[in-house]
Amino acid sequence: MIAAGTDTTAETLEWAMSLLLNHPQSLQKVRSEIELLVGHDRRLIQFSDLCNLPYLHSILKETLRLYPVAPMLLPHESSQDCTIAGFHVPRGTILFVNVYHIHRDPNMWEEPKSFKPERFMEGATTSLGYKIMMMPFGMGRRSCPGEGLAMRLMGFALGAMIQCLEWRRLGEEEVDMEEGAGMTMPKAKPLEALCMPRGIII
Numbered sequence: 001m002i003a004a005g006t007d008t009t010a011e012t013l014e015w016a017m018s019l020l021l022n023h024p025q026s027l028q029k030v031r032s033e034i035e036l037l038v039g040h041d042r043r044l045i046q047f048s049d050l051c052n053l054p055y056l057h058s059i060l061k062e063t064l065r066l067y068p069v070a071p072m073l074l075p076h077e078s079s080q081d082c083t084i085a086g087f088h089v090p091r092g093t094i095l096f097v098n099v100y101h102i103h104r105d106p107n108m109w110e111e112p113k114s115f116k117p118e119r120f121m122e123g124a125t126t127s128l129g130y131k132i133m134m135m136p137f138g139m140g141r142r143s144c145p146g147e148g149l150a151m152r153l154m155g156f157a158l159g160a161m162i163q164c165l166e167w168r169r170l171g172e173e174e175v176d177m178e179e180g181a182g183m184t185m186p187k188a189k190p191l192e193a194l195c196m197p198r199g200i201i202i
C-alpha cells in the first residue's frame with residue numbers, strides 16, 4: 001500500500017510541475033483560481049477548497065492523461081477464454097493495457113500530445129476520449145483503490161506549492177519531458193527548478 005501510494009503520487013506531481021513550468025500561462029491561471037477562492041488573507045488552501053478548484057483538478061487529470069505513472073496498468077490474467085477486438089485470448093494469458101497509447105490516441109483526443117487542461121473543464125467541448133478512455137487508475141473491480149485519496153492529496157500538495165512558492169525554470173530552455181524506464185514512469189531527467197517563497201508565507 002505504501003509503495004503503491006508514494007512513487008505514483010510523487011512522480012505525478014513532478015510531471016505536473018514540469019508541465020506547468022513549460023506552460024506558464026496555465027501556471028498563472030491556476031494561481032489566479034486559487035487566489036480568487038482563498039483571497040489574499042494568508043490562509044493556506046485546505047482539503048475542503050479542492051472541490052472549488054476545477055482548473056487545478058483539470059491540470060492533474062491532463063497530467064495523468066499525458067504521463068500515466070502506470071502506463072501499462074498492472075498485469076492481469078484472463079480467467080477464461082475470450083475474444084478481444086477479434087483476437088482469441090486463451091484462459092491464463094497475461095494481459096497488459098497500454099494506457100499510455102490510449103490516452104494519446106488521435107481518434108479519441110483532440111490534439112492528443114498537447115497539454116490542454118481546459119479539455120477537462122466542465123462544459124468544454126471534448127471528444128469521446130474524455131468520457132471513456134481516461135483510465136490512469138485502471139478500470140473495473142481491480143482499479144486503484146487509492147484514486148480518491150491520490151487525487152485529494154495531489155490536489156492539496158500541488159495547490160499549496162503553487163500558492164506558496166514562485167516557480168521558475170533554470171533558464172530559457174524548456175523542461176525536458178522525456179520519459180524514463182520503469183514499472184512506474186519516472187522522468188528521464190529529474191526536475192530541477194527554482195522556487196522562491198511568495199508573500200503569503202513570508
Ligand code: HEM
Pocket residue numbers: 001002004005006008009012068069070073074075136137138139141142143144145146147149150
Ligand atoms: C497518481 C496516483 C496513483 C495512480 C496513477 C495509481 C494507479 C494505479 C493503477 C493503474 C493500478 C492498477 C489497476 C489495474 O491493474 O487495473 C493501481 C493499483 C493499486 N493502487 Fe494505485 N495509483 C495511485 C495512487 C495510489 C494510492 C495513493 C494508493 C494507496 C494509498 C494506491 C493503492 C493501490 C493498490 C493497493 C493497488 C492494487 C489494487 C489491486 O490489486 O486490486 N494507489 N493503482
